[in-house]
Amino acid sequence: MKLDLSGFESTPPLFGASDGLSHGFPTAPSFDLPITGDFDGFQKEAVQMVKPAKGTTTLAFIFKEGVMVAADSRASMGGYISSQSVKKIIEINPYMLGTMAGGAADCQFWHRNLGIKCRLHELANKRRISVTGASKLLANILYSYRGMGLSVGTMIAGWDETGPGLYYVDSEGGRLKGTRFSVGSGSPYAYGVLDSGYRFDMSVEEAAELARRSIYHATFRDGASVYYVGPNGWKKMSGDDVGELHYHYYPVMPSTVEQEMGEVSGA
Amino acid sequence: MTKQAANWSPYDNNGGSCVAIAGADYCVIAADTRMSTGYSILSRDYSKICKLADKSLMASSGFQADVKALQKFLAARHLTYQHQHNKQMSCPAMAQLLSNTLYYKRFFPYYSFNVLGGLDNEGKGCVYTYDAVGSYERVGYGCQGSGSTLIMPFLDNQLKSPSPLLLPAQDAVTPLSESEAVDLVKTCFASATERDIYTGDRLEIVVLNADGIHRQYMELRKD
Numbered sequence: 001m002k003l004d005l006s007g008f009e010s011t012p013p014l015f016g017a018s019d020g021l022s023h024g025f026p027t028a029p030s031f032d033l034p035i036t037g038d039f040d041g042f043q044k045e046a047v048q049m050v051k052p053a054k055g056t057t058t059l060a061f062i063f064k065e066g067v068m069v070a071a072d073s074r075a076s077m078g079g080y081i082s083s084q085s086v087k088k089i090i091e092i093n094p095y096m097l098g099t100m101a102g103g104a105a106d107c108q109f110w111h112r113n114l115g116i117k118c119r120l121h122e123l124a125n126k127r128r129i130s131v132t133g134a135s136k137l138l139a140n141i142l143y144s145y146r147g148m149g150l151s152v153g154t155m156i157a158g159w160d161e162t163g164p165g166l167y168y169v170d171s172e173g174g175r176l177k178g179t180r181f182s183v184g185s186g187s188p189y190a191y192g193v194l195d196s197g198y199r200f201d202m203s204v205e206e207a208a209e210l211a212r213r214s215i216y217h218a219t220f221r222d223g224a225s226v227y228y229v230g231p232n233g234w235k236k237m238s239g240d241d242v243g244e245l246h247y248h249y250y251p252v253m254p255s256t257v258e259q260e261m262g263e264v265s266g267a
Numbered sequence: 268m269t270k271q272a273a274n275w276s277p278y279d280n281n282g283g284s285c286v287a288i289a290g291a292d293y294c295v296i297a298a299d300t301r302m303s304t305g306y307s308i309l310s311r312d313y314s315k316i317c318k319l320a321d322k323s324l325m326a327s328s329g330f331q332a333d334v335k336a337l338q339k340f341l342a343a344r345h346l347t348y349q350h351q352h353n354k355q356m357s358c359p360a361m362a363q364l365l366s367n368t369l370y371y372k373r374f375f376p377y378y379s380f381n382v383l384g385g386l387d388n389e390g391k392g393c394v395y396t397y398d399a400v401g402s403y404e405r406v407g408y409g410c411q412g413s414g415s416t417l418i419m420p421f422l423d424n425q426l427k428s429p430s431p432l433l434l435p436a437q438d439a440v441t442p443l444s445e446s447e448a449v450d451l452v453k454t455c456f457a458s459a460t461e462r463d464i465y466t467g468d469r470l471e472i473v474v475l476n477a478d479g480i481h482r483q484y485m486e487l488r489k490d
Contacts, residue, residue, distance in 0.1 A: 034277070034375040038270070043374065045276075080416060083396070086404055104402035109370040148374060239433045 043149045057186030057218040058088055058099040059194060059211065060155045060166055062179045064201045066230040067157040067164045069097050070211035072186065072219040072242070075104055089225055093118055095233040096134060096158035101184040102151035102171065110152060114138050131158040131165030135175055143173035153183045159229050186218030193217045204228055208237045216245050278330050278378045279304055282465025283315055284414030285326035286455060287384035288426065288448045289392030289407050289440045293476035296384040297452045298326040298412075299460070299487060301468040311468040311489070318480070320345055323361040323385035324473055328412030329399070330378035337377050340368060358385035362395040362403060369401030376400050380411035385475060392440050392475075407440055414459035414466040421455055445474060453485055460487045 036042045058071040071088035074081060088100040090111040096118065100107035117137050121129040129137075135156040142152055152171040159165070168176045168183065180198065182190040193214040202210065208226050215224040219242050226237040285298040298315040301308060316326045317338045325341070327334040344364060348356050356364070362383055369377055376399050383395040383403075396409035408426050410418045426441050441448065449472060460467045470485040 032372055032375050077398070082398070083404065083406070085406065103400070105366075105370055105373070105398060105400040108366070108402050109373075150373075241433065 056088060056101040056184030057182065057190050057215055058101050058155065058184050059180075059182035059187070059190045059214055060099065060157045061181070061194065061198065061207075061211075062164045062166050063199075063207050065204050065207070066159060066228060067097075067166055068207045068211045068226065068228055069099060069155070069157050069234075070215050070224065070226040071099055072184075072215055072224055074219065087225075089227050091115075091234065092134070092156075092158075095128070095160070095229065096131065096156065097227055097229060097234050099155045099157075099183065101153040106150045106152045106171070107154060110138060110141065110150075111154070113141070128160060130160040130162065131156060131167060132160075132177075134158065135165075135167035135169050139169045139173065139175035142169065142171050146171070146173050155181050155183060157229055159231055159233070164229065182214070189218035190214040204230075204237075212238065212240065212245065213249075216242055216249070279332075280329060280378070280413075281309070281331045282413045283328040284410065284412035284418060284456070284459055284463065284466045285315055285328050285380075285382050286410040286418060286422070286452055287326060287382045287394040287408065288422075288443075288452065289384065289394040290443060290445060290448055291392065291440050292386075292390055293445045293448070293474060294324075294384040294386060294392035294394065295445070295448045295452055295472065295474050296324045296326050296382070297456065297470060297472040298328070299414075299456060299466045299468060299470055301466065302331060303465050306464075308468075314471055316471055316473055319356075319361055319383075320358070320385075321355045322387075322475065323356065323358045323383060324475060324480075325365070325381055325383045326411075327379045327381045329380045333377040334379045337365075337368065337379050337381075341365065344368075357388050358383070358393050358395075359387060359405075361385070362393075362405070365395075365397065366401040366403045369397065369399065373400050380415075382409045382411050386477075390477060410455075412466075414456075414463040417459045417462055418455045421458065422451075425451060445476065449474065449483075456485075456487060 034042055056072060060067060060069040069089055073084060073086050073088060075083040075086040086104065090098045090100060092098050092111055092115040098111040114134060114137060118129045118134050142150065150171040154169050156167045156169060166178060168178060168181045180194060182194060197210045208228060211226045212224055224242050225239045228235050228237050282303045283299050283301055287294065287296045296316055300312050300314060302310040302313040315328060316324055318324050319341050345356055365381065365383060378399060380399060381397045385393060387393045394406055394409050395403050396406050397403045408422050410422060452472060456470045467487045468489055470487050472483050474481045
C-alpha cells in the first residue's frame with residue numbers, strides 16, 4: 001500500500017506550487033475523495049453510517065475580568081449516548097480555547113490543526129497570534145470545505161494584546177465577533193439563563209457560577225466544565241457532574257409528612 | 268434521466284464486538300472471533316485484536332478490510348517512528364496517530380470502530396475510544412461493535428468510573444484486580460452472545476501489564 005504522507009505536512013510544498021496565486025499560503029491537508037458520480041448522496045450515506053457524535057450545549061461570554069467558557073459533556077449518536085465525558089472545551093494553546101459543537105471528530109481535528117498553525121505563526125512572527133487572526137484562519141479553512149458535510153459550530157475564546165476576544169465560527173463559513181454566545185441544541189435554554197443573569201462587571205466567581213447554572217439548566221445528568229480565560233491564559237474553574245449539581249442547587253429536605261410518619265411508627 | 272441510487276456499496280459490516288478495560292497497572296482488551304457478512308459466517312476464528320506497539324493494542328470491529336488496511340498503515344507509521352526516534356511509540360502518541368489517520372479519510376471513512384488499549388508512560392492502564400472518523404477520548408473502559416449497546420450499559424453499571432473532566436481530577440481506571448476484570452469481560456461477552464447474532468464462537472482476551480502481553484481464549488456459543 002503506497003503511503004501518501006503529504007497530508008501530514010502543514011507547510012506548503014517548497015517547489016512546484018501549482019499556481020503562483022496559492023504559493024506561500026498555508027494549504028489545508030489534502031484528503032482522499034471517493035470516486036463516485038453522486039458525491040452528495042455518498043456523503044449523506046457516509047454520515048448516516050458514521051453518525052458523528054453530537055447534541056450539545058456550549059457557551060462563552062466576555063465580562064470585565066476576561067472570558068468565561070463552559071460546556072456540557074454528552075455525545076450522542078442518533079438516540080444512543082456514546083459518551084458522558086467528552087471534552088468539549090479544547091485547549092488550542094495556553095491562552096486560547098475552542099468549544100466543540102457539531103461533529104466531534106471535525107471539531108477535534110480542526111482545533112488541533114488551528115493550534116499547530118497558531119504555533120507556527122508565533123515562531124514565524126515572534127509574537128502570539130491574536131484571537132481575530134486565529135478565528136480567521138479557522139473560518140477560512142472551514143469555508144474552503146463548505147458544502148462537503150463538515151459540521152462545526154465553535155467559539156474561539158482567548159486573551160491577546162487587545163484584551164479578551166470571542167468569536168463564533170461555523171462550518172457554513174460564518175464568523176461573528178461578539179460578547180455572548182451559546183452554541184448547540186441546548187443553547188436556547190442556556191441563553192435564557194445567561195441573558196437574564198449577565199452583568200459586565202461580575203467577579204470571576206460570579207461569572208463561573210452563572211456559566212455553571214446556564215449549562216445545568218440546559219442539560220441533565222452529564223458533566224459541566226467551566227473554564228476562565230484571563231490575562232495569564234486559561235484556567236479550568238470547575239468540572240462537575242450535573243446530577244450532583246442538581247442536588248447542590250435543590251437539596252433534598254425531608255418533608256413534614258415524612259417526619260410525622262416517623263413519629264407515629266416510634267410511638 | 269431519473270437519478271439512480273448506487274447499487275454497489277464499497278462497505279460491508281463484518282460484525283463482532285470489542286471491549287477494553289483499564290486498570291491501575293494493566294489493561295484488558297478483548298474481542299470475539301466471529302467474522303460474518305449478512306446472515307452468513309465467514310470465519311469462526313478471525314482475530315480482531317492487533318498489536319500496534321509494545322504498549323498499545325487495538326481492537327476493531329466493523330468492515331474488516333478497512334480494519335486490515337488501517338492496521339497495516341499504523342504498523343508502517345510505527346516502524347518509521349522507531350527508525351526516527353529509536354524507541355517505541357507510547358500509547359497516547361499512538362492514540363493521536365490513530366485519530367489523525369482516521370480523520371484523513373474524513374470524506375471516505377474507514378468503516379472501523381476502534382478501541383485502543385495499553386499502558387501509558389507511567390505504567391497505568393489507558394483505554395481510548397474512537398468513532399469512525401477519529402474523534403477520541405481517554406476513558407476507563409470502552410466497547411465498540413455490534414454488541415456495544417448490550418455490553419456498554421453493563422460496564423457502566425459495574426465499572427462506572429468518575430468522569431475525567433471532574434475537578435479535582437479523579438482516577439478513571441477501575442479499582443478491580445486483573446483477574447476480576449478478565450472475569451467481568453467473560454461475563455460481558457457471554458451475555459452479548461445470547462442476544463447479538465454477530466457475536467459468538469470464541470472470545471480472545473489479551474492482558475497487557477508490566478510483565479508483557481498474555482493471551483487467553485474462552486469458548487462462546489456457536490449459534
